[in-house]
Amino acid sequence: MSKVVAVIGASNNRQKFGNRAVRAYTREGYTVIPINPHEDVIEGLRAYASVLDVPGPIDMASFYVPPEIGERVIEEVAQKQIPEVWFNPGAESDALVARARHLKLRPVVACSVVALGQNPYAL
Template identity: 35%
Template sequence: MRDETRINDRKTIDWILRECRTIAVVGLSSNPWRPSHGVASYMKRNGYRVIPVNPHEREVLGERAYASLRDVPEKIELVDIFRRSEEAGKAVDEAIQIGAKAVWLQEGVIDQAAAERALDAGLLVVMDRCWLKEHAKWKNSLAF
């Protein structure tokens, strides 16, 4: 039986929030009403480098958008996925191919098989959690 504690482990979440500063956001929308836009905007305000990955966008939050993770010319540490669960596996596989350190499947995005592929490839994995909510909790814990 697989050790599921490696997914969403508190130490993993804390490490990602502390160490992964360059984040590709797959599915990032220029529509300010979309959750991806709000979360990515928060990331930028908190000092993270945000790279939009969406073939339907040219620019989001003042950053050039790329059609896929393979098109991004710089090193990506974390891939944050805002796609439907059935489409998340493709982004996870690309994250593995480009050598990302971690993948984060946003709240409501669940693909156990993709998460296991990422773990097997040595990536850290967070699934079905909101990056913004976890960052806010983490940031508050540092204040005490």
């Protein structure tokens, strides 16, 4: 069974890292759930407005939104009981990481695409 990842801030713009992450995770065999309140489909995958709209469990969330948006979304991630959260470059803040820890989540501040062993600029 593949790991389920929610890409927070997924995009149809193939130049944006929120799109590159969707493609990278898909390439690595993950079940990818794009999260974007303004899109219905991203890279051929059904997109959801919120992680709370997704049926079934999610193993991890990868953030590609500014910290001020992340500070709202992290509450939904905790409510959905997504244990692992990745704050990619530009999505992190000290307050957001502290809030994730307070909510008993496991925050990782790093580029999730690089952690997959891929070059995000080559996608």
